[in-house]
Amino acid sequence: MQPDSSTARAPGLPTPAPTLILASSSRYRRELLERLRIPFGTAVPDIDETPHAGETPEATALRLSVEKARAVAAALPAGTGRTLVIGSDQVATFDGLQIGKPGTHERALAQLQAMRGREVLFHSALSLLDTSTGQTASVDVVTKVRFRDLSDAALDAYLRAEQPYDCAGSAKSEGLGIALLEAIESDDPTALIGLPLIALTRMLLDAGYPLLETQS
Template sequence: MQDSSFSSPATPATPAASRPALILASSSRYRRELLERLRIPFQTTVPAIDETPLAGETPEATALRLAAAKARAVAAALPATAGRTLVIGSDQVATFDGHQIGKPGTHERALAQLQSMRGREVLFHSALSLLDTATGQTDTVDVVTKVRFRDLPDAALDAYLRAEQPYDCAGSAKSEGLGIALLEAIESDDPTALIGLPLIALTRMLLAAGYPLLEAQ
């Protein structure tokens, strides 16, 4: 199911006919907004997959499996007449005390998440997959971000949640917004990974696939 499309305000000089199509296999507005930073044309398509973790599966394995599965599902649904297409799949799994942390969905569950994590370190596995339909090859990577939460009182946590309502975010805090006030430290090789789409890894993959990113506008 196609969700939306985006065309960059500044189109690269490379003729459109020579560029492969680019699809973001995601329903996340956060990933879409991150990809828009690259100023390249792309479409978004919502992949129809079961995102339930498998029994005994590690958080890293879950994130990598789902990122690749999203890309494959969207690629498989493309018409036979579609030309070369690069499909981006991404998934994020947060883990704390050996347990996977999902999206809270409600204020009460978000508050419980933040209460359990205050003063503690949480690992975020942000997996990325780039599938090239011309070759069938898939490039995948897991970017790990370590986040240490501040030890804040319940009143502060509750006030934050009511202000930003991050109920669709694993970990119940938006580091790109007011949620940064809840964090003591962030350790990562890619500052965009925590938001949901590791752009440093993605641009490496796109350049390796021959997709033009840095040509004169």
């Protein structure tokens, strides 16, 4: 098959890096991706994030990460060159129950009260969709977290100080929320914040993205 004239390049010229898009409105994921010092855009995926009946937390996180990437890829203008779209979703769970973003102080306090002294699993799913092939690579990075058994007053004071109402599990491990945690077990320290960078860099390199070559 002959290369398309719009993308063919003269011999000897380097192939341009594909465009990178983060399919998320999360400032936490954006700040994590900025650590890689590579250019990227963001787009908000328009999907229903409601878990399906009988769906496991891992399945929910993986499905939503894929759907976010696909939704953003489908909305790209016609003629857009090769684009890698990053989708990610996080679901916290304990006792078989899924824990979402609390949204309010009251719900966040109830979450922390239920989890104190307990082990909670955080499923941080990641997907990378390559628009040139339509293929999607996905992985679920699991983090085990044990919460300290703190008083209601301490939990309430934390919530008023940091207001983590947009975080699954109601605690920001990268901030004051670390004081709520007794132990963290994970293969990727960034997974708990919301975007597993070790897994992502592996996916980008596997996709041929010039991750280190783009550094100045």
